[in-house]
Amino acid sequence: MECMIDEDVVAASNEAREAALRADYATLGEQLARRNVDIGATLDKVRAFRVAIPSWGVGTGGTRFARFPGPGEPRDIFDKIEDCAVIQQLTQATPSVSLHIPWDKADPQRLKQAASRFGLGFDAMNSNTFSDAEGQKNSYKFGSLSHADAATRRQAVEHNVECIEIGKELGSKALTVWVGDGSNFPGQVNFARAFERYLESAREIYEALPPDWRLFTEHKMYEPAFYSTVIQDWGTSYLAAKELGDRAYCLVDLGHHAPNVNIEMIVSRLIQFGKLGGFHFNDSKYGDDDLDAGAIDPYRLFLIFNELVDAELSGAKDFNPAHMLDQNHNVTDPIESLMLSAAEVQRAYAQALLVDRKALEGFQEDNDALMATQTLKVAFRTDVEPILAMARLADGGAIDPVAAYRASGYRRKVAGERPAVAASGGGIV
Amino acid sequence: MECMIDEDVVAASNEAREAALRADYATLGEQLARRNVDIGATLDKVRAFRVAIPSWGVGTGGTRFARFPGPGEPRDIFDKIEDCAVIQQLTQATPSVSLHIPWDKADPQRLKQAASRFGLGFDAMNSNTFSDAEGQKNSYKFGSLSHADAATRRQAVEHNVECIEIGKELGSKALTVWVGDGSNFPGQVNFARAFERYLESAREIYEALPPDWRLFTEHKMYEPAFYSTVIQDWGTSYLAAKELGDRAYCLVDLGHHAPNVNIEMIVSRLIQFGKLGGFHFNDSKYGDDDLDAGAIDPYRLFLIFNELVDAELSGAKDFNPAHMLDQNHNVTDPIESLMLSAAEVQRAYAQALLVDRKALEGFQEDNDALMATQTLKVAFRTDVEPILAMARLADGGAIDPVAAYRASGYRRKVAGERPAVAASGGGIV
Amino acid sequence: MECMIDEDVVAASNEAREAALRADYATLGEQLARRNVDIGATLDKVRAFRVAIPSWGVGTGGTRFARFPGPGEPRDIFDKIEDCAVIQQLTQATPSVSLHIPWDKADPQRLKQAASRFGLGFDAMNSNTFSDAEGQKNSYKFGSLSHADAATRRQAVEHNVECIEIGKELGSKALTVWVGDGSNFPGQVNFARAFERYLESAREIYEALPPDWRLFTEHKMYEPAFYSTVIQDWGTSYLAAKELGDRAYCLVDLGHHAPNVNIEMIVSRLIQFGKLGGFHFNDSKYGDDDLDAGAIDPYRLFLIFNELVDAELSGAKDFNPAHMLDQNHNVTDPIESLMLSAAEVQRAYAQALLVDRKALEGFQEDNDALMATQTLKVAFRTDVEPILAMARLADGGAIDPVAAYRASGYRRKVAGERPAVAASGGGIV
Amino acid sequence: MECMIDEDVVAASNEAREAALRADYATLGEQLARRNVDIGATLDKVRAFRVAIPSWGVGTGGTRFARFPGPGEPRDIFDKIEDCAVIQQLTQATPSVSLHIPWDKADPQRLKQAASRFGLGFDAMNSNTFSDAEGQKNSYKFGSLSHADAATRRQAVEHNVECIEIGKELGSKALTVWVGDGSNFPGQVNFARAFERYLESAREIYEALPPDWRLFTEHKMYEPAFYSTVIQDWGTSYLAAKELGDRAYCLVDLGHHAPNVNIEMIVSRLIQFGKLGGFHFNDSKYGDDDLDAGAIDPYRLFLIFNELVDAELSGAKDFNPAHMLDQNHNVTDPIESLMLSAAEVQRAYAQALLVDRKALEGFQEDNDALMATQTLKVAFRTDVEPILAMARLADGGAIDPVAAYRASGYRRKVAGERPAVAASGGGIV
Numbered sequence A, B, C, D: 001m002e003c004m005i006d007e008d009v010v011a012a013s014n015e016a017r018e019a020a021l022r023a024d025y026a027t028l029g030e031q032l033a034r035r036n037v038d039i040g041a042t043l044d045k046v047r048a049f050r051v052a053i054p055s056w057g058v059g060t061g062g063t064r065f066a067r068f069p070g071p072g073e074p075r076d077i078f079d080k081i082e083d084c085a086v087i088q089q090l091t092q093a094t095p096s097v098s099l100h101i102p103w104d105k106a107d108p109q110r111l112k113q114a115a116s117r118f119g120l121g122f123d124a125m126n127s128n129t130f131s132d133a134e135g136q137k138n139s140y141k142f143g144s145l146s147h148a149d150a151a152t153r154r155q156a157v158e159h160n161v162e163c164i165e166i167g168k169e170l171g172s173k174a175l176t177v178w179v180g181d182g183s184n185f186p187g188q189v190n191f192a193r194a195f196e197r198y199l200e201s202a203r204e205i206y207e208a209l210p211p212d213w214r215l216f217t218e219h220k221m222y223e224p225a226f227y228s229t230v231i232q233d234w235g236t237s238y239l240a241a242k243e244l245g246d247r248a249y250c251l252v253d254l255g256h257h258a259p260n261v262n263i264e265m266i267v268s269r270l271i272q273f274g275k276l277g278g279f280h281f282n283d284s285k286y287g288d289d290d291l292d293a294g295a296i297d298p299y300r301l302f303l304i305f306n307e308l309v310d311a312e313l314s315g316a317k318d319f320n321p322a323h324m325l326d327q328n329h330n331v332t333d334p335i336e337s338l339m340l341s342a343a344e345v346q347r348a349y350a351q352a353l354l355v356d357r358k359a360l361e362g363f364q365e366d367n368d369a370l371m372a373t374q375t376l377k378v379a380f381r382t383d384v385e386p387i388l389a390m391a392r393l394a395d396g397g398a399i400d401p402v403a404a405y406r407a408s409g410y411r412r413k414v415a416g417e418r419p420a421v422a423a424s425g426g427g428i429v
Helices: A007-034 A039-048 A077-091 A108-116 A150-170 A191-207 A234-244 A263-272 A298-314 A334-353 A357-365 A369-380 A385-394 A401-408 A410-417 B007-034 B039-048 B077-091 B108-116 B150-170 B191-207 B234-244 B263-272 B298-314 B334-353 B357-365 B369-380 B385-394 B401-408 B410-417 C007-034 C039-048 C077-091 C108-116 C150-170 C191-207 C234-244 C263-272 C298-314 C334-353 C357-365 C369-380 C385-394 C401-408 C410-417 D007-034 D039-048 D077-091 D108-116 D150-170 D191-207 D234-244 D263-272 D298-314 D334-353 D357-365 D369-380 D385-394 D401-408 D410-417
Strands: A096-098 A125-127 A174-177 A214-218 A248-253 A276-281 A322-325 B096-098 B125-127 B174-177 B214-218 B248-253 B276-281 B322-325 C096-098 C125-127 C174-177 C214-218 C248-253 C276-281 C322-325 D096-098 D125-127 D174-177 D214-218 D248-253 D276-281 D322-325
Touching: A007 A039, A007 A385, A007 A401, A007 D007, A039 A334, A039 A385, A077 A096, A077 A108, A077 A334, A077 A401, A077 A410, A108 A150, A125 A150, A150 A174, A150 A191, A174 A191, A191 A214, A191 A234, A191 B263, A214 A234, A214 A276, A234 A248, A234 A263, A234 B234, A234 B263, A248 A263, A263 A276, A263 A298, A263 B191, A263 B234, A298 A334, A298 A369, A298 D298, A322 A334, A334 A369, A334 A385, A334 A401, A334 D369, A357 A369, A369 D334, A369 D401, A401 A410, A401 D369, B007 B039, B007 B385, B007 B401, B007 C007, B039 B334, B039 B385, B077 B096, B077 B108, B077 B334, B077 B401, B077 B410, B108 B150, B125 B150, B150 B174, B150 B191, B174 B191, B191 B214, B191 B234, B214 B234, B214 B276, B234 B248, B234 B263, B248 B263, B263 B276, B263 B298, B276 B298, B298 B334, B298 B369, B298 C298, B322 B334, B334 B369, B334 B385, B334 B401, B334 C369, B357 B369, B369 C334, B369 C401, B401 B410, B401 C369, C007 C039, C007 C385, C007 C401, C039 C334, C039 C385, C077 C096, C077 C108, C077 C334, C077 C401, C077 C410, C108 C150, C125 C150, C150 C174, C150 C191, C174 C191, C191 C214, C191 C234, C191 D263, C214 C234, C214 C276, C234 C248, C234 C263, C234 D234, C234 D263, C248 C263, C263 C276, C263 C298, C263 D191, C263 D234, C298 C334, C298 C369, C322 C334, C334 C369, C334 C385, C334 C401, C357 C369, C401 C410, D007 D039, D007 D385, D007 D401, D039 D334, D039 D385, D077 D096, D077 D108, D077 D334, D077 D401, D077 D410, D108 D150, D125 D150, D150 D174, D150 D191, D174 D191, D191 D214, D191 D234, D214 D234, D214 D276, D234 D248, D234 D263, D248 D263, D263 D276, D263 D298, D276 D298, D298 D334, D298 D369, D322 D334, D334 D369, D334 D385, D334 D401, D357 D369, D401 D410
Parallel strands: A125 A174, A174 A214, A214 A248, A248 A276, A276 A322, B125 B174, B174 B214, B214 B248, B248 B276, B276 B322, C125 C174, C174 C214, C214 C248, C248 C276, C276 C322, D125 D174, D174 D214, D214 D248, D248 D276, D276 D322
Antiparallel strands: none
């Protein structure tokens, strides 16, 4: 297996940190033992945890006003795969890449080869009918799967089927369908007719799905300039998945909700009704900010994992959520953000594993709200960094991925190979 | 039929306004004729429109900080029925009263008699398991239908069944179940178990439902101090109604949503999936403010009625929404607020009837967003007050209900009969 | 004066509508006379009302995901001026254009000439330090006026000073300073130091301001991906304007606030403390949607104008607000949206003029909340379209600007002259 | 000094926990030493930190729908002082009580005696003009300091002056003025006139302030049923404090903001402009929930303390914020909630002390957003519980206050002495 980062650099970085890590891990082990938690079992679970990297995440994003690229921006999907390989090498938590078509369109065999060099696989395929590709016959300006025009809907369906075809060759097992369909003004679309058309189109895609694949519907409350979206919330996403069939599930992007909404409760409902497909992890302060997971409200991320661990331990049926990051990096090195975000997701998972669930259930039965919530807090405030670092070390990654990455000079190196990209601005204030 | 307000007062008030009304009505008729709208047909539909009055609405509400009662507060359900009779006499739009048990508990025969004196009937029954009644065995402090304790759940189920029993005697045809169940802290309840218990309890209530009754589930995002509610949004309300059966429907209270949520779209979804039960009309600026319908965002109310009229005209199946006001009057005379709110609901209905739906559909098919939204705007900005006033006049009500009411001296009169109520304060800042 | 639209087309369009308009105007005049309002005086005020067009508004906008241009997109500021001339010709309400530098940079004399052909003038100048211009030395990726680096701040200051210089030649009298400075992560910037640097830079710009100019500070809660902005709300905007001096004022963009915020109250506070500079009119459902003014919540727009008319009539000191549209047109013809938006702003103004302020004040003194709010409602629900149309007709514009515009074939014509622009997509989901 | 809890109970509880605590403290000390942090210095700062208990917090709160009291509710201010003494005994972090007049009105000498028995002092006085006291001449239904009627304003001013008089005898040094003044409907009040009247009234109160006192203005976006409040946000609170004078400051209640607002930034602005008076600590998920501090978003609490510690270390002028809890306990034992909340506030303070500020400043200067935000995260995820527990132990409190409290049987004991209070319900749905 090839490595993008010199293994000696990683080894040197680890060597400087290993003694302190082992001491902290031992201490934490003792503290957890006092709480009747076996740190080794927790470590094993963390090592088995995986989160996929979105190919588009390794590039620098922007707002509608401007985009300020960084040095060494990936030129194509092959550069992106190399960046993903760096993330996986150092974190050992991200062995698969989620592609977006047509952005990442390339010969599937070449894609497979490029990924397998680094031991990477392919996660869910993502179709794109929210922007017009070059040379596309019908425009998605007024929608895609729900467009008033049948030919445009057909084109969008066929694009999704093509994504499945590509994914089949790559070994993917899921298709994520996020559409930008909606309206900007009251009255622009008839809500019911638009949703009927969406369902009709989605059914055609669903029929093209191989038996071992899943289809993920993704809701989103709004885009800037929108008045409505066709899959505006989890309720509509659930209705869509229910209408489509057993292999259709709902995807939860943490930034796609109304202000103040209790997301962990939505997660619970989808689990209870057998329709949780997975996550697009990220964080947000105001809207669909696509900030690094856990950057703004780490306790919310923990509460979501509290639901996931509860479902895992209680054997909820049809429970097999996909974990994907979906972030937009405007001011950081995307590789650094994605490495830390993978760790933040692992952190929430590890903390949720530490919840004393037997005690919690007792407090819940007794209506002891204070001790119930404290039971969660005790788990949350445990600093599980030694477990995460030990998991990385045990699997050949870096104790401190950002430190190792910076030491490697990777960004500087690719900046020498990949031409600089100009900043771009919009025209809206 | 008895009248609470002297008919001469109403006649005098109308006489002073009738000529101007007839002139305005004629002018509006001509203007609408130019738009190919028959004002007479619109008038007939408005006259057939009904909205129920909540018995609790005729008293003065408060916040958790304080309540400042007005003069002549109703002492019991019989005073409340008299106040409702005033509203119906002057508006001719509110022929039924929605009772809340145990607040309005009384001998059903006496209740029927009291109402029939004024030609009033009874709308949906409302159970109350969000506060403890005097002498109640088990407390609802930690929930009711979803309480961890089986005996408390049983008590709550039995209370609902009792509400049905009372309603059967009164001629009601629906039970609205809003529960205050939820939690104040993360971890306090297990979301899935609580919802399972809710469903189990609700099923027992549903089984007690007469075949010609409907059960309304009502969602609400939060109460002050809450972290979660058991029926937090329309998605969960839909799941509950779906689980219960064909006679269970979702009730939409306009103030029970997250900030910025597109409520008219929720209405459309519930219609499309055959689960819209009805409305609790009110308005809000920030949260569950229970302000007078249309007081803050009249265009939103219109957009909701745009969906309702669209469903009515397109013959949506299972479409028979109940219309109820649900408001909290802190600084106005409740009778005045309810009369104007009934008119606001009629106004939105009348405006929605004026939408040129054929043109609208054409603009939608053509993606002419600007003309589509203008088609709604043209209907909305039509001043339909002459139609509403003519509907009232034609049915024996008041052209200007507030003017007639003030002229009657009703409030002053009842203030002489009903003892003053002291202001009360809470203890929370 | 040149006309972009054939005057015969306008005349023909008006001819078909004039009789009905005159009838409606007469009827409305009688109805208003009954309310002691002189329709002629109202018409005069509406005719004197002006709102500026933003040069960037005549192009098609986009989201960070995609931009779908329409036919005949303006290629440069000279095309934009022609589009603005169309709007002014048909609405007679928009005699000035607000420029954005460097987007609209051109020889000032040529700009003046181009505008004066159509009788257009120049409103506030807008600087741009939220995106990087080609060849710019220092990047604004991490801020501009508040950047940690002094050279970058200097560059941003100089750009603003250049905007003033250009504006002086054009006859502009104000500079609007909106910066995209902020942060994406907690800790990224020190709030206090960043604001100090902002103030220091802004002071330098302020010093370059001619004595008869005003400087407008503009707040905005967030951009997608932001955790903080340097001028996040009106409180900070006020502090900035206060620190700068008497010629610094606060600009209110209707979409730049937190959910649920009472914007009309902010307007009142800024008036009361002598710091209201003006408006960027638009509307929004969720965030900074930049939708057409009045498209989502027309009553809110009316309530804002209710404050403005109140201030105008009561002679508030330093009260001279600039009116500008600031919209992003994604799915409509920008010229059509801007014409209707100008009319919506006029409509709110006209309705606010109809408020019976003497009665209102009486109800306020008497705590008659119901009649006070009804006094506003009566004004709001008056259909003032005849006044707006008569104002346009009287000044040589179109009774129905969209109808006249469509009849003229302008868009088709320029689409033949201006090359088609490809749709573009982002890379973020 | 008297103790409400048997000291032997506390000692026994501590004895069972002390060995583990000392081990954890030592380990943490070593870990912090590696980060160049002296745990002893941090401990000293935590020991010196104080937060006041609101007298009203020791009773059970409610919503406008219902109140469900717990056992042993305090009957009067003397019972409340005893409950506060329990909190101080076990936490050693809460040596003062904040009174609310007239709820806590009693002979000042008796109050001082009651408090001094337990070594308790008095924090800020709170006036109440948001509800009507028994026998009060003029009602606050339509406002108090901003009421249209001069006599009502005078009464409200006099009540505030009386609060100062009582406070002077008790040794208080501040008056917190929160008013419920506002409006429920557009047009009900004239914003500018209402604020002028508020300022006029507040100036009279300010003039009665002793030279060593501070006056705190407190903003709040809304109450249920409100359309506007007179001090709606920090901008207006700042204007009020500025108008009043040097001893007027702004109080920040964490639950009184619009959704999504960046509160830590408001804190920074108020510090920068010398107007931060202090805090009402609590937490919220949706609105003014008054939940236990840190219960919903502990990272937000930390970010606020990050600003406070930054100001403390950088010697910000006029920086002396008052710390008060302001919570509403509906489903927990108020004593337990207040003890844990005091600890949560200390926790955020302790974590903020651990931020490597020199490194942070460097990352900020270098625009290294990732490392800047990680610097905060590293501090936040440090489990500082050993420092908090050691602080309590060192000062004679309990290592685990809730465990010691439950072991003491205090609540059971007072439930035997204080009569049970009936649940109460409202009348609003």
